[in-house]
Amino acid sequence: MLVYSAEIRLFRRPERNSLLAARSTAPRSRIARRGALAAGVVLLSACLVGCESAKSQPATNGKVPAAAEQAAGMVPGAALVEPPDLNPATPGEQTVQLTAVQQEVMISGKKVMAETYNGSLVGPTLHAVPGQRVTLRLVNKLGTSTNLHFHGMHLSPDGNADNIFLSGKPGQTLTYQLDVPANQPPGTYWYHDHDMCPRSGQSMPGMTMAADQANGRCDGTESQVGAGLSGTIIVGDSRESLPPAYRGITAHTLALKDAQIKESSIVYPDGVLEPASPTVRLVNGQHQPTLTLAAGETQLWRIANEGYAIAYDLQLDGGSFTIVGQDGNPSAAPAQVNHLLLPPGGRFDVLVTAGAPGSTWLRTLAYSTGPTADNYPDTALMKVDVHQGDGAGPAGGPAGMTASPQIAGPLPGSLPDLSGEPVARSRSVVLNDDGGNNFYINGKQFDMKATFEEPATLGTVEEWTLTNTSGQNHPFHIHTAPFQVLSVNGVAQPPADYLDGVTVPHAVDGVAGKVVIRIRFADFTGKWMFHCHITGHEDNGMMGYVNVNAAGGAG
Numbered sequence: 287m288l289v290y291s292a293e294i295r296l297f298r299r300p301e302r303n304s305l306l307a308a309r310s311t312a313p314r315s316r317i318a319r320r321g322a323l324a325a326g327v328v329l330l331s332a333c334l335v336g337c338e339s340a341k342s343q344p345a346t347n348g349k350v351p352a353a354a355e356q357a358a359g360m361v362p363g364a365a366l367v368e369p370p371d372l373n374p375a376t377p378g379e380q381t382v383q384l385t386a387v388q389q390e391v392m393i394s395g396k397k398v399m400a401e402t403y404n405g406s407l408v409g410p411t412l413h414a415v416p417g418q419r420v421t422l423r424l425v426n427k428l429g430t431s432t433n434l435h436f437h438g439m440h441l442s443p444d445g446n447a448d449n450i451f452l453s454g455k456p457g458q459t460l461t462y463q464l465d466v467p468a469n470q471p472p473g474t475y476w477y478h479d480h481d482m483c484p485r486s487g488q489s490m491p492g493m494t495m496a497a498d499q500a501n502g503r504c505d506g507t508e509s510q511v512g513a514g515l516s517g518t519i520i521v522g523d524s525r526e527s528l529p530p531a532y533r534g535i536t537a538h539t540l541a542l543k544d545a546q547i548k549e550s551s552i553v554y555p556d557g558v559l560e561p562a563s564p565t566v567r568l569v570n571g572q573h574q575p576t577l578t579l580a581a582g583e584t585q586l587w588r589i590a591n592e593g594y595a596i597a598y599d600l601q602l603d604g605g606s607f608t609i610v611g612q613d614g615n616p617s618a619a620p621a622q623v624n625h626l627l628l629p630p631g632g633r634f635d636v637l638v639t640a641g642a643p644g645s646t647w648l649r650t651l652a653y654s655t656g657p658t659a660d661n662y663p664d665t666a667l668m669k670v671d672v673h674q675g676d677g678a679g680p681a682g683g684p685a686g687m688t689a690s691p692q693i694a695g696p697l698p699g700s701l702p703d704l705s706g707e708p709v710a711r712s713r714s715v716v717l718n719d720d721g722g723n724n725f726y727i728n729g730k731q732f733d734m735k736a737t738f739e740e741p742a743t744l745g746t747v748e749e750w751t752l753t754n755t756s757g758q759n760h761p762f763h764i765h766t767a768p769f770q771v772l773s774v775n776g777v778a779q780p781p782a783d784y785l786d787g788v789t790v791p792h793a794v795d796g797v798a799g800k801v802v803i804r805i806r807f808a809d810f811t812g813k814w815m816f817h818c819h820i821t822g823h824e825d826n827g828m829m830g831y832v833n834v835n836a837a838g839g840a841g
Contacts (some may be wrong), residue, residue, distance in 0.1 A: 287383060289702070291374065293364075295560070297810060300826070306800070309363055314602055318504060319788045322470065322581055327412075330814070340607070342832055343527040348798060349563070350546055350548055350560070350563040350564055350565075351547070351548065351564065352564050352760055353564040353565060355544065356519050356546070356547040356548075356565070356566045357396075357566045358396075358544070358806055359395060359396035360393055360394035360396045360566070360589055361394050361395040361573075362394060362573050362574035362575070362649065362669075363574065363575070363576050363669065364394060364572060364576065365576055365577075365578070365691070366538065366569065366570060366572065366575040366576060366577045366707045367572065367575070368411075368538065368539055368570065369406065369408040369409070369410060369411050369517065369518060369539055369570055369571075370404070370406055370410040370486040371410060371411050371413065372384070372404070372409075372410035372412045372413070372517075373412065373413055373420075374413060374753060375413035375414075375415060375520070375522075375523070375566070375609065376413075376418075377406060377415050377417070377418060378414070378418065379418070379420075379421070380418070380419075380420050380421070381420075381421040381422075381423070381713065382412065382420065382421070382422050382423070383401045383404075383422070383423045383424075383425060384404060384410075384422065384423070384424050384425070384434075384517075385403065385404055385405075385427055386401065386402070386410065386424065386425065386426050386427060386428050386432050386479075386515060386696075387401075387402055387404075387405065387423075387427040387428065387715040388400070388401050388402070388427075388429070388513075388553060389402060389405060391405070391406070391407045391514075391571070393407065393545060393566075393568065393572070393573060394572050394573040394574075394575075395572060396550075397550060398545065398550055398551065398552060399478065399550060399551035399552065399553050400513055400514040400545075400551075400552050400553060401428060401510060401513035401514045401515050401553055401675070402514055402515075402613065403515065403517055406517075406520075406571070407543070407545075407568075407571040408514075408516075408517060408543065408570055408571045408592070409477065409515070409516055409517020409518070410517055410664070411517060411518045411519070411520055411539060412518070412519045412520075413519075413520050413521075413530065414464070414466045414470075414519065414520075414521050414522075415466070415521070415522055416466055416467065416468050416469065416470045416521065416522060417466060417467070417468040417654055418466045419463070419464065419465050419466070420464040420466065421461065421462070421463055421464070422434070422461070422462040422464060423459055423460070423461050423462075424454060424459065424460045424461075424462065425459045425475035426454045426455065426456055426457065426458050426459070426460070427456070427457075428455055428456060429503055430481075430504055430505040430509075430510070431453045431454060431455050431456065431481055431503070431504045432453070432454055432479050432481055432510060432515070432786050433450060433452050433453050433460060433477070433479060433480055433481050434460070434462060434477055434479065434480065435448060435450050435455055435477065435478060435479075435765070436448045436462075436464065436474060436475065436477050436519065436788045437476045437477060437478060437519075437580050437616045437631055437765075437786070438476070438519075438613055438614045438631075438633070438768070439464070439466070439470070439475055439519065439521075439614075439765055440467050440469075440470055440766065440808075440809065440810075441464055441466075441733075441766070441810075441813040442465075442766075442809075442810045442812065443765060443766050443810060443813055443815065444464050444650040444810070444811075444812040444813075445463070445812060446460075446462055447462065447465070448765065448766070450480040450481075450482060450765075450815060451482060451740070451813075453481055453482065453504075456503075457469075459538070463674055466521065467809065470521050470522075471521070471576060471611075471614055471615050471616055471699045471700075471701070472521050472522030472523060472524045472526065472527060472561065472611075472616070472634055472699060473520075473521060473522075473524050473589055473611045473613075473614035473615060473616065473633070474518065474519070474520060474524070474539075474588040474589075474611065474614055474633040474634075474635055475518070475519035475520070475521060475614050475633070476516060476517065476518050476519055476541075476590050476592050476631070476633070477516065477517055477518075477519055478507075478510075478511050478515060478516035478517075478592065479507055479510035479511055479515040479516075479632060480507055481504055481505070481506055481507060481510065482506075501802060506675075506821075506825045507553060507594070507821040507824060507825055508559055508594050508595070508821040508822045508825050509559060510526075511593070511594040511821055512546065512552065512554070512559045512593075512595075512821075513552050513553045513554065513591075514543070514545075514552060514565070514596040516541075516543070516592040516593075517592070518539055518541055518588070518590055519615065520539070520588065521614065523537075523538045524586070524588075524610065524611050524616065524635045525537060525586055525765070526588075527610070527611075527616050527646065527697045527698045527699055528610060528637075528693065528697070528736055529693065530692075532584060532586070532637065532691070532693075535583075535584055535585055535586055535637075536583070536586070536628055537585065537586040537587075537588060537732075538585060538587050538588065539584070539588045539590070539591050540570065540587055540588065540589045540590070540595065541569070541570050541571075541590050542568070542569060542589065542590065542592060542598055542628065542667070542669070543568050543571065543593050544565040544566060544567050544568060544593050545565065545566045545568055545593050545595045545597050546559060546560075546563060546564075546565045546566075546793050547566060549739075559594070559595075559822070560823070561595040561596055561660050561820070562595075562659075562660040562661075565596065567650065567665050567667055569648075569668045569743075571737075573670065574666060574667065574669060574707055574762045575668055575669070576668070576669040576670075577648075577668055577669070577670050577671070578670075578671045578673060579640040579670065579672050579673075580640060580672070580673060580674070580675025580676070581640055581641065581643050581672055581673065581674055581675055582639070582640060582641075582675075583639070583640045583675065584637055584639045584640075584690070584691060585608075585637070585640075586635060586636070586637055587607075587634075587635075587636050587637075587638055588633070588634075588635050588638065588717075589626065589628065589634045589635075590628075590632075590633040591628035591629065591630055591631060591632045593630060594630065594821045594822075595630055595820045595821060595822060596630065596639055596660075596662060597627065597628065597629050597630065597653055597655060597759075597761075597789075598626075598627070598628040598650040598653075599625060599626075599627055599650055599651040599652075599653040599663065600625065600626040600627075600628065600648065600649070600650055600651075600667075601624065601625055601648075601649055601650075601651055602638060602647075602648050602670070602687050603646040603647050603648075603649065603686065603687070603688065603787060604641065604646045604647070604684050604685075604686045604687045604688065605624050605638055605641070605646070605686070605687025605688055605690065606623065606624050606638075606641065606687075606689050606690045607621075607622070607623055607624075607626055607634070607636040607637070607638060607690055608620055608622050608623075608636060608637040608638075608690040608691050608692070608693055609621050609623060609626075609634055609635075609636055610620070610635050610636065610637060610693060610697060611633075611634070611635030611697075612632075612633065612634055612635070612784070612785060613632065613768060613784070613785045613786045613787065614632055614633065614786070615699075615700065615701060615768055615784040616696075616697040616698065616699040616700045617693075617695055617696070617697050617700060618695050618696040618697070618700040618701070618703075618780070618782035618783070619696065619781070619782075619783075620692075620693040620694070620695045620780060620781050621687070621689075621780075622692060623812070625651070626714045627789065629759075629761035629787055629788075629789045629819065630761055630787075630819040630820055631761065631763055631786075631787045631819045632761070632787055632819070636690070637690050637691050638687060638690050639687065639688055639689065639690050639691060640670075640672040640682065640686070640687055640688070641672060641684045641685060641686055641687055641688035642672065642673050642685045642686075643672050643673055643685060644672055644684075644685025644686045645669060645670065645671050645672070645685070645686055645687030646669075646670050646672075646685075646687050647666045647667070647668065647669055647670065648666075648667050648668040648670060649665060649667055650662070650664070650665050650667055651664050652664045655759045656757050656759050656792035657757045657758075657792070658721060658756065658757030658758050658763070658792075659757065659758030659759065659792070660758075662797070664833055670686060670687060672685065672686055672687070683705055696782070700781060700782055700784075701768070701770070701782055701784045703770070703781040703782045704747055704770045704782075704804040704805075704806065705770070705772060705781060705804070707747045707806075708747065708798055709747055709748060709749045709804070710742075710743060710746035710747060710748055711740065711742070711746070711748045711749075712748065712749045712751070713738060713748060713749075713750045713832075714728070714736075714750070714751050715728065715750055715751070715752045715753070715762070715816070716728050716729070716752065716753045716754075716755060717725060717753065717754045717755070717756065717760045717762070717818065717828065718754075718755045718756050719756050719758070719823070719828070721757075723826050724826060724827060725818065725823045725824075725826045725827045725828035726827060726828065727817075727827075727828055727829070727830045728809040728830075730827075730830075731826070731827025731828075732824075732827050732828075732830060733830075736813070736830075736831055736832060736833045737816075737830030737831060737833065738832050738833075740818035740833070741832065741833035741834060741835045742807045742814070742832050742833070742834045743807065743834070743835060743836075743837055744807055744808070744809075744811055744834055744835065744836050744837055745806075745807065745808065745837060746806070746807055747804055747806045747807075748804065748805055748807070749772075749803070749804050750769075750802070750804075750805065751789070751800065751801075751802050752788070752790045752796045752800065752801040752802070752803065753799070753800050754790040754791060754792055754793060754798055754799040754800075755793050755798045756792060756793060757793060758792050758793050759789050759790065759791055759792050759799075760790050760792075760818045760828070761787050761788070761789050761790070761818060761819045761820060762789075762790050762801070762816065762817075762818060762819070762821070763786060763787040763816065763818075763819040764787075764805065764814065764815070764816040765814055765815040765816070766810060766814045767786075767805060767806065767807070767808060767814075768784040768785060768786045768805075769784065769785065769786070769788075769803040769804060769805035770782060770783060770784050770803060770804045771783050771784075771785055771788055771801065771802075771803055772803060772804060772807070773800075773801070773802045774788075774791070774800075774801050775791060775799060775800055775801075777801070787819055788803065794815070807834050810834065811834050811835055811836055812833075812834060813831040813832075813833060813834075814831055814832050814833075814834050815829065815830075815831045816829070816830055816831065817829035817830065
């Protein structure tokens with residue numbers, strides 16, 4: 287537990303003197319650098335596939351308005367509303383449909399143009415149970431090509447499963463066949479666009495667009511996720527892994543997104559997204575909603591960072607969080623913590639407990655991603671109201687929230703410790719950038735060739751050392767399976783601390799940040815992708831893959 291607490295401090299409370307240093311003025315977003323000429327080209331190419339409403343094309347000149355100006359017209363304080371459900375949580379084969387469409391949405395009373403799934407700024411929640419087959423049809427009614435990635439799910443990277451090389455042009459329908467493994471851990475996952483060509487009429491580094499797409503528009507992952515294209519996946523019910531006293535408690539989904547609003551739109555096909563610019567932080571697509579608990583009540587909160595780039599350093603004023611799952615994986619050693627760092631794509635299942643009647647806030651604290659990166663302000667996200675309720679509740683103690691429960695582990699479904707496993711191969715992954723819009727893995731931008739000449743072998747365990755020589759954090763994500771974090775900057779991590787994304791700390795005084803992980807290549811051959819999950823970084827080259835072959839032969 288002491289080691290885990292050290293990790294929490296490392297990730298959540300970095301050294302403020304170095305991290306709050308003046309940020310470089312060089313743009314880091316792939317679209318921040320494009321000028322008026324590029325914007326005009328994009329608008330023209332958009333018309334080639336069917337011009338959209340003029341109000342969906344905000345001007346790119348001038349700064350993004352201040353956050354308070356962007357939030358003008360939003361009414362805070364409304365009751366928290368759960369994201370809509372795409373399907374019920376039932377066993378057996380299911381067929382569901384997502385329609386990607388650009389339309390106006392209401393954000394706490396303010397009309398904003400967005401890209402949506404089924405008309406919702408927070409995509410509808412997909413429910414699945416282990417062992418289930420889900421057929422998902424993605425209907426593309428956008429002016430750009432698009433696709434889906436099922437983030438954190440243990441699905442094949444080939445065929446029509448979790449294959450990000452699929453791309454649906456405007457007007458097309460992609461059909462995904464998702465065979466959820468029987469041993470898929472119960473927990474919180476998410477889905478989002480992961481199209482592989484980020485520039486209109488161009489390819490991302492290392493790729494060549496198909497001829498029939500060359501005259502179309504392809505906004506890429508950053509633009510599409512930033513405009514709203516993401517939603518939650520809940521596999522099973524993680525409450526069933528808890529002690530009996532907590533299996534019937536109320537659960538809430540808290541999907542964290544930010545909306546960078548300009549001229550009543552978060553759709554920027556001509557490109558102005560920049561993580562350093564002011565933005566409005568939202569919970570379930572609402573501005574500062576209110577969640578209500580009874581005094582003494584414990585709830586499960588499924589918290590997911592479903593945005594395109596921005597990190598959250600969460601604090602529940604007056605209370606704490608008990609981590610019972612992270613990145614979809616049940617905890618081997620549930621921890622009671624005061625902060626949760628959610629890099630882009632990060633998720634936590636946590637228990638929280640109300641104190642005496644009163645009010646408090648869930649907030650994201652001031653946070654920096656490095657001396658050459660971005661500084662985010664302290665921002666109130668969600669008001670938490672505690673009322674007396676039907677029971678007696680606590681007789682005294684703090685108003686609002688209080689200490690969360692202590693839970694003994696390991697929880698059912700937690701994954702085995704790999705630290706004693708034989709290692710088939712060790713690999714080095716070096717993350718770096720040029721201070722502008724070019725991002726590298728092992729000195730190269732993304733290439734359609736595998737990042738490593740030597741493939742991985744199905745069924746083996748490998749140890750990877752992730753090194754960050756740049757001045758900004760890079761959240762590293764691997765598709766297809768989670769990995770165990772062994773150490774961060776030389777600090778050993780708890781056994782069986784499994785994630786599908788980890789923040790690789792920036793270099794300090796010339797000393798690179800370093801994370802050591804182990805991963806088991808199980809069940810699926812093919813291209814296992816990995817990349818930085820700041821989507822503008824992956825769009826601009828910080829992505830690669832390792833070929834996974836069957837033992838004794840090709841995949």
